[in-house]
Amino acid sequence: MSSLRVRFAPSPTGMFHVGSARSALFNWILAKQSGGTFVLRVEDTDDARNQPEWTQGILDALAWLEVSPTDPAFEGPYYQSANVEAHVSAAHRLADIGAAYYCDCTRDDLVARTGHEKHGYDRYCRDRGLTAGPGRALRFRVPEGSSVVSDLIRGDVEFEHASMEDFVVLRGNGSPLFLIANVVDDITHRITLVVRGEEHFPNTPKQQLMWQAFGETPPVWAHVPVLVNEARKKLSKRRDKVALEQFRDEGFVMDAMRNYLMTLGWTPKGDAEIVPWADMVRDFSLADVVSSPAFFDLKKLAAFNGDYIRAMAPADFVAACEPWLAAWRDAHPGHRWSQDTFIRMAPFVQERAVTLADAPGTIDFVMLDEPVFDTEARTKVMNDTARALLADVIAAFATAEWEAETLKTTVEEIGATHGLKRGPAQGPVRLAVTGRLVGPPLYEPLVILGRGETIARLRALLAWEPTE
RNA sequence: GCCCCCAUCGUCUAGUGGCCUAGGACACCACCCUUUCAAGGUGGCGGCACGGGUUCGAAUCCCGUUGGGGGUGCCA
Numbered sequence: 001m002s003s004l005r006v007r008f009a010p011s012p013t014g015m016f017h018v019g020s021a022r023s024a025l026f027n028w029i030l031a032k033q034s035g036g037t038f039v040l041r042v043e044d045t046d047d048a049r050n051q052p053e054w055t056q057g058i059l060d061a062l063a064w065l066e067v068s069p070t071d072p073a074f075e076g077p078y079y080q081s082a083n084v085e086a087h088v089s090a091a092h093r094l095a096d097i098g099a100a101y102y103c104d105c106t107r108d109d110l111v112a113r114t115g116h117e118k119h120g121y122d123r124y125c126r127d128r129g130l131t132a133g134p135g136r137a138l139r140f141r142v143p144e145g146s147s148v149v150s151d152l153i154r155g156d157v158e159f160e161h162a163s164m165e166d167f168v169v170l171r172g173n174g175s176p177l178f179l180i181a182n183v184v185d186d187i188t189h190r191i192t193l194v195v196r197g198e199e200h201f202p203n204t205p206k207q208q209l210m211w212q213a214f215g216e217t218p219p220v221w222a223h224v225p226v227l228v229n230e231a232r233k234k235l236s237k238r239r240d241k242v243a244l245e246q247f248r249d250e251g252f253v254m255d256a257m258r259n260y261l262m263t264l265g266w267t268p269k270g271d272a273e274i275v276p277w278a279d280m281v282r283d284f285s286l287a288d289v290v291s292s293p294a295f296f297d298l299k300k301l302a303a304f305n306g307d308y309i310r311a312m313a314p315a316d317f318v319a320a321c322e323p324w325l326a327a328w329r330d331a332h333p334g335h336r337w338s339q340d341t342f343i344r345m346a347p348f349v350q351e352r353a354v355t356l357a358d359a360p361g362t363i364d365f366v367m368l369d370e371p372v373f374d375t376e377a378r379t380k381v382m383n384d385t386a387r388a389l390l391a392d393v394i395a396a397f398a399t400a401e402w403e404a405e406t407l408k409t410t411v412e413e414i415g416a417t418h419g420l421k422r423g424p425a426q427g428p429v430r431l432a433v434t435g436r437l438v439g440p441p442l443y444e445p446l447v448i449l450g451r452g453e454t455i456a457r458l459r460a461l462l463a464w465e466p467t468e
Numbered sequence: 469g470c471c472c473c474c475a476u477c478g479u480c481u482a483g484u485g486g487c488c489u490a491g492g493a494c495a496c497c498a499c500c501c502u503u504u505c506a507a508g509g510u511g512g513c514g515g516c517a518c519g520g521g522u523u524c525g526a527a528u529c530c531c532g533u534u535g536g537g538g539g540u541g542c543c544a
Binding site: 044103106274352 | 480493495508537538539
């Protein structure tokens with residue numbers, strides 16, 4: 001494939017939609033594969049919405065995905081709203097050559113004439129020869145016949161022009177609409193391939209007609225399937241969790257996110273879905289993208305994330321957890337943080353974490369003077385057997401060799417004298433030390449805590465009485 | 469209403485007329501391992517929406533039905 005000019009055109013909404021992220025990835029790969037260019041265009045015809053922080057949010061999100069603004073393949077950002085004059089003059093050109101006409105009909109006029117709320121424009125002003133003027137919109141004169149949209153993903157689709165209304169390109173106040181602005185910008189940026197969401201498909205024949213009216217060759221189109229929620233509705237900002245930033249903040253790692261996004265509508269070669277980015281860049285092809293909507297499955301994303309976390313080098317994992325650990329420290333003023341201790345505990349965390357945000361909650365008990373108790377579990381577990389067991393463990397721990405394997409054997413043997421198997425036997429001990437019944441392996445943290453503190457915690461739980 | 473798209477396990481998908489008694493991944497279940505919870509290992513459950521064609525042969529091609537989705541703004 002020759003050098004492509006693709007464009008990624010998000011609208012500035014204050015957050016980066018996962019669907020946009022997937023589009024960005026597809027476009028980026030296509031640009032890289034062809035040695036072409038990735039053009040970023042911030043699309044909003046209203047200048048007021050092109051806020052710097054929103055643009056920065058887009059740039060940050062792209063950088064997180066390693067779609068880098070400093071890469072030679074990256075061009076932009078361009079602002080649609082900065083190009084309004086070109087949009088307007090292009091529209092005027094359409095009027096000059098007779099490809100568009102002025103219209104002073106209001107919605108009410110139309111409904112009054114046709115008797116239908118939902119039907120399209122009835123072409124009333126088509127041949128009235130109206131000139132430009134206040135309150136007069138400019139409409140594109142859709143010709144007779146039909147258009148074929150050739151789509152890399154969907155094949156050739158024919159649209160009858162008769163079913164297409166004479167759409168507005170310039171408002172009554174003279175400002176351009178998205179439909180034409182988009183076409184003019186694509187022409188000025190010399191875009192050769194448009195990859196965008198399926199929701200734009202019905203607009204494509206209209207845009208293609210405009211390209212032709214301008215005497216230009218339309219780009220190649222590729223409409224990727226929409227992302228849907230469990231109700232199979234298009235993923236929406238209002239209803240669903242869709243902000244890439246939110247996933248990032250909740251501890252999803254970039255590689256997992258990127259890999260998962262790529263599998264929505266496309267599958268890597270072979271049986272594995274988790275594959276290196278380089279392989280995806282090498283193998284991706286629009287021809288292999290499916291055309292049916294894809295459900296954005298949080299569970300599968302979580303599984304991918306756990307997989308990627310487990311694959312990290314230990315030191316990388318420790319570093320990656322830091323933002324969440326720092327937040328935990330801020331939230332727990334009484335902490336006694338030790339980086340060395342965390343590094344010793346990290347393998348236990350890495351083995352079972354779903355997200356990086358799970359890290360603090362797994363090891364907090366070694367960083368606090370007292371564990372945070374699961375009160376329900378405490379009430380349930382603390383019966384006479386548990387008390388007797390704890391008393392025996394305290395006595396044995398006073399002299400036992402302070403080493404994980406020995407402590408384990410000690411607890412198991414004492415448990416046996418109370419008729420408990422090794423699982424149940426460690427329950428009260430785990431509860432005393434960690435505050436919970438589930439968590440990382442127990443005896444290694446005991447070694448870290450030391451004899452004195454371990455026994456103090458065991459005594460504290462033994463002394464505890466239900467309040468009611 | 470009109471236009472367009474889509475339809476394989478619960479989910480994401482492989483499959484482009486014989487390699488399909490339909491393969492993988494996530495989820496779920498069981499077992500193994502085990503220091504609780506995980507992780508890991510092994511196995512299992514589970515699908516071509518329906519009806520007609522075409523063909524020696526159809527998940528695959530055609531038509532219809534049904535279901536789902538998108539669009540239909542002087543929104544982007």
